[in-house]
Amino acid sequence: MKKLLALLLALAMVFCLVACGGGNDEEPETPDDSQGETEDPGTDDGGETPAGEQKPFKYGFISWGTADEHGRTLAAATQWAVEAAGGEFVMDGSAVSAEQTIAAAENLIQGGCDIISFCTYAGEASVPQISKLCQENEVYWTMWDTTIADESIQEMINQDPYFVGTANEDQYSAGYDTMQKMAEAGATDVIVVKYGVNIPTCDDRCEGAYDAAEELGINMLYEIVAPEDYKAAMQNALVAYPEANAAFLAGSGTQSTAVSAAFEEAGKSDYVIGAFDYFDSMGEMLQDGSLKVINGGHMVTGTFTAVMGINAFFGTPLSEEKYSIVIPYLTLTSYEDYELYIEYASEGAAYTSEELQQNCFPVFNPDVTLESFQEFVSNWSIEDIAARKGAEA
Amino acid sequence: MSTNTAVRTKKSDEDKKLAFKKALSTAIPYLGLLILIVLFQILTGNFLTASNLEAIFDQGFTLLIASMAGVFVMATGNLDFSLGANAGFCCVCATLAATYIHPIASIPVAIIVGLIVGMVNGFAQTVLRLPSFIACLCMMFILTAATQSLITGSSIMMPVSMMFWETFARKLIFGIIYMAVMIVMFKYTRVGKELKTLGVSPEAARQSGVNVKKRIFLAYAITGLAAGIAGFWFMLRTGGAATTTGQTTTSDVIIAVVFGGMSVSGGASSKISAAILGTLIVTVLNNGMVMAGFGGDPQQLVKGLLFLLVIAVSTKRDPNVIIK
Known part of the structure; x- marks a missing residue:
């Protein structure tokens, strides 16, 4: 019985939709008349839609x-x-x-x-x-x-x-500017962390960063791509490139904490992290200096x-x-910037x-x-x- | 004498309780759908308009295809975790075939690729004797990686001329035929009955003369075929293929089937109607909540709570594990 009911329900939907499809086809498409039709009955006589009108929407x-x-x-x-x-x-x-x-x-x-x-x-x-x-x-x-x-x-x-x-x-300029700011903060040997493959946003940010690095004489040591565990990936990279003193995160800013932990565990204290996408604990990291540049907003x-x-x-x-x-x-580069953002723009x-x-x-x-x-x-x-x-x- | 009467009365009470519980679990999805429709009509005032019903049909179409096929595997007490990834991969293959061979080629390519993937899943379980969960999970990873490597950027587009292939009439005709085939196969042939028997006990099924391997292989082949069909319709609906195509299909199928009143543990209570009903419930819920202005966080909360409620009512409390 219940199976029959289910079938009947499906058929009912089908018949219902047949009717729907037919009805819809008859609606005329007159894009340019839309505002006048819905908001101003006074223009029914074919007159012009009044321009510059604030109306409910x-x-x-x-x-x-x-x-x-x-x-x-x-x-x-x-x-x-x-x-x-x-x-x-x-x-x-x-x-x-x-x-x-x-x-x-x-x-x-x-x-x-x-x-x-x-x-x-x-x-x-x-x-x-x-x-x-x-x-x-x-x-x-x-x-x-x-x-x-x-x-x-x-x-x-x-x-x-x-x-x-x-x-x-x-994105390109943001990547370029971030690398410049990282250089000002002391970055000389950088590990790049990409959050995905074939993502134009990510690729454009990195392109800007690479161009800035080339101009400023910064060594781009290694590229981590779409890691599942950011900390482990960064630890491995630091073993391979112990001279690294900076990380450029092209996205997923929240992983800055994991990258920072990898630097700390490698015995480095004077490192530079530049990242994209705001995250909850960025204020603390900006305050203690473990994060130097964060782009968002x-x-x-x-x-x-x-x-x-x-x-x-x-x-x-x-x-x-x-x-x-x-x-x-x-772009936030200090705790004061962060406080301003939180007070006036975070909501x-x-x-x-x-x-x-x-x-x-x-x-x-x-x-x-x-x-x-x-x-x-x-x-x-x-x-x-x-x-x-x-x-x- | 009085002891016998007391025992009979107790048994009768238990039977009544069981019957009531069964009736309740059967009625809840239908009642739920009815309540949702009435509620959204009251809240929005235009829920039951022709254009919105057409939108619901469009949105539920691929889910219906996938979930009806998903029932064949779920009836055996298994889940095809690669269903969504398979649909996404077929969508990519169909888009590439349409672009580089001919638009018509997208149809056989999607169907054949989907079927092959389904057969490989079946082969892995019946011949290689891999657990269903592991085999499907591995297939999901492989297909996801293949999809990502075939798509440069975040999506690829089908030829513009195909934009007009997806018409209401075509979908309707296809939908009716598809539903009829699946219903007949599951309800009125040995295939459905034997798959349900497998869900109760594979050993009992085997001893009853069911060719277990053949049936499991067939169930995955059907699901794979349906994934191919869904992939083709995904392509038409989304204008091509993206790395995210089909990403949520597997979970959507499980949610739909459970909402429709079928237990994820499969077995005798498995019913193909659960896929139809569940697809309707999920689609109506998604559509109605946004129309009523609850499209943000409340949408997920309500869906989560409803899912929990349905699971609580419909799940069998026995020692059987959900995933075998």
């Missing part, structure tokens, strides 16, 4: 979750921007694979989101599918922490009227991609073309609502342009936070 944010520092602050920083513009923030934190990213986009769109954002953490092949989905449902979309490498995908999404643009970090990619999508939804896009913005890392609220409104949204400040927005973005640094918060205090 739902913002869908897709990520891998909030269990780690970056995921947590990213969601908070995005929510901050959405709420500053008067919107409702909805999140799907289950997207750890391409199929889950697509499912998340579907679910958020079905949940009534007007704008969605995601990153190509699980690969960029799914981007055209999400583009198709957004066009069918007239939903604006942006990507954070993302640079599209495949030209055919870029070409395809450039034709999508609902794609706004991307925000990402300059790129949760603002969420903030600024939200700004890009929201402006498009409001009818005040910062550019008629698709555009990308580059966000600098928040996502690095900017006040008013700062965001006045610098990012033309509906609140008509003087905002793409150039002024990019300048605002590029100011992101510990010094900028100190200046803004200090002035307020």
